[in-house]
Amino acid sequence: MMYDVIIIGKGPAGISAALYTVRANLKTLVIGLNDSALHKAGEIENYYGVPHPIPGKQLLENGEKQALRLGAEILVEEVIGIEKEDVFIVKTVKGNYRALSVLIAAGQKTADVKIKNISKFEGRGISYCTTCDGFFFRGKKVGVLGYKDFALLEANELIPLTNDITIFTNGQTPEFSSDLSELAGRFEINVKPISAFEGGDFLEKIVFEDGSEYPLDGIFIAYGSASTVNFALKMGILTKDRAIVVNENQETNIEGLFAAGDCTGVFKQISVAVGQGAVAGRRMIEYVRDKKRNA
Numbered sequence: 001m002m003y004d005v006i007i008i009g010k011g012p013a014g015i016s017a018a019l020y021t022v023r024a025n026l027k028t029l030v031i032g033l034n035d036s037a038l039h040k041a042g043e044i045e046n047y048y049g050v051p052h053p054i055p056g057k058q059l060l061e062n063g064e065k066q067a068l069r070l071g072a073e074i075l076v077e078e079v080i081g082i083e084k085e086d087v088f089i090v091k092t093v094k095g096n097y098r099a100l101s102v103l104i105a106a107g108q109k110t111a112d113v114k115i116k117n118i119s120k121f122e123g124r125g126i127s128y129c130t131t132c133d134g135f136f137f138r139g140k141k142v143g144v145l146g147y148k149d150f151a152l153l154e155a156n157e158l159i160p161l162t163n164d165i166t167i168f169t170n171g172q173t174p175e176f177s178s179d180l181s182e183l184a185g186r187f188e189i190n191v192k193p194i195s196a197f198e199g200g201d202f203l204e205k206i207v208f209e210d211g212s213e214y215p216l217d218g219i220f221i222a223y224g225s226a227s228t229v230n231f232a233l234k235m236g237i238l239t240k241d242r243a244i245v246v247n248e249n250q251e252t253n254i255e256g257l258f259a260a261g262d263c264t265g266v267f268k269q270i271s272v273a274v275g276q277g278a279v280a281g282r283r284m285i286e287y288v289r290d291k292k293r294n295a
């Protein structure tokens, strides 16, 4: 199935863009999880047209209903990466989806893993991108830090490069999907809580809270679900301070790839996300129409 537009994220930015693309008759797929920043918000009273405070969750549900009524498709799946061949391929835990253009509206989750020396060894044994750095660790002893499907799929990316791969969950119980159980069985899973990364110039070992150690050459951070930063690293999207760099049309440095909302590092408000989503939607309509005209 080929889509005109795939939107990653079903928060205010993603749904706002979908309202425009779907009403311009573009085949629009929205893929998102149920963890928009707005889920955590209590009552919203500073958004236009809200006479009485409205719970963030309610606003999200209204937005989804509106997009569905107008003809958008919405899937609740975790996106783990984007690739570009002749068209874009958006990869999720469950499958691959193709589109002429893609909007990243994935919000800005903050990295929720805090382990001593993690930043000290970034680029010196600690990486956030198997696609970018996996090759440096061929034949070596590596780990992946995480406990969800994203960690499993990052470990899978490393299989062609080395057969010594351990998944470290840092005390978390693994939350792997049952349809990935065969893949999970291919890796050693270490569930001990970690206290620090240690080494000299480069990472040499993990030290656990129980005082035991695990020597290794490198570790890939894939904690929780894939974030905007992960997509950016894999695709070579220009970022600044963990936010995607866009122009006034919400275009990134990659043709056909757009970004809107919190992930662009703007004033983190619903109104701004909705506004950027609208601008992105309008420009994507022009982009897709041009693309089809010149095909």
Ligand SMILES: Cc1cc2nc3c(=O)[nH]c(=O)nc-3n(C[C@H](O)[C@H](O)[C@H](O)COP(=O)(O)OP(=O)(O)OC[C@H]3O[C@@H](n4cnc5c(N)ncnc54)[C@H](O)[C@@H]3O)c2cc1C
Pocket: 008, 009, 010, 011, 012, 013, 014, 031, 032, 033, 034, 035, 036, 037, 038, 039, 040, 041, 042, 043, 044, 045, 046, 047, 077, 078, 079, 080, 105, 106, 107, 108, 225, 226, 227, 228, 260, 261, 262, 263, 267, 268, 269, 270, 271, 273
């Ligand atoms: C506690 C709190 C209170 C707030 N109060 C207000 C307020 O009163 N007024 C106001 O204007 N703003 C408020 N905000 C800010 C507002 O919620 C955000 O600015 C807004 O939600 C940003 O919209 P967005 O679409 O860019 O990102 P988000 O709403 O965060 O949506 C991101 C979407 O991307 C999806 N996603 C991310 N990664 C993946 C992945 N790997 N695969 C699939 N989907 C993915 C998420 O599941 C989600 O659907 C508040 C925020 C918080 C946290």
